[in-house]
Amino acid sequence: DTGVSQDPRHKITKRGQNVTFRCDPISEHNRLYWYRQTLGQGPEFLTYFQNEAQLEKSRLLSDRFSAERPKGSFSTLEIQRTEQGDSAMYLCASSPHTGTAYEQYFGPGTRLTVT
């Protein structure tokens, strides 16, 4: 039974470069979420997919950020023209579609450092 996986685990990039992260959810989980976590804070919601449909976006998701889940399985999060303020841990979570239980299961995260 594999959990949520994320790739890469660490990314160092220079300001202005584009980066892309991948998330593979638990198989058969149809909901997939992206969060960002900075030091001393809890995870902050960015966006959420049900199957391939992006259903919700936080106001934190500026137009430099785009997320896709083309076939309803893995997802990618791209950040264009990175800024130092984008340095954070990016977390992916998945959740099964089961009644009124809303537990989300998180991956290990991708730590982004923008220099």
Place this chain on the structure above:
Amino acid sequence: DQQVKQNSPSLSVQEGRISILNCDYTNSMFDYFLWYKKYPAEGPTFLISISSIKDKNEDGRFTVFLNKSAKHLSLHIVPSQPGDSAVYFCAATGGADGLTFGKGTHLIIQP
């Protein structure tokens, strides 16, 4: 405006005693609450949850209590073990959308 608040940044408890972590929320639309545990350099691990139709949920050493009128929940860990040392996050949601997290409480279990 923080909708989920964990007012204790850290808590130190002796091994074998009870750990009580507290959480307050302000959004009346929240009806499902969760606790996560996080070790450094890892993603949060789901611990236990509770629906607003209940006031208590128990799973082994972990019990979550919900007081809807006070908009308060707490996580009890009995007995506390060294492996429980971690950061604990309270989270809330009104449905299948994103979770709203508190800032976390760093629990330290002392031998």
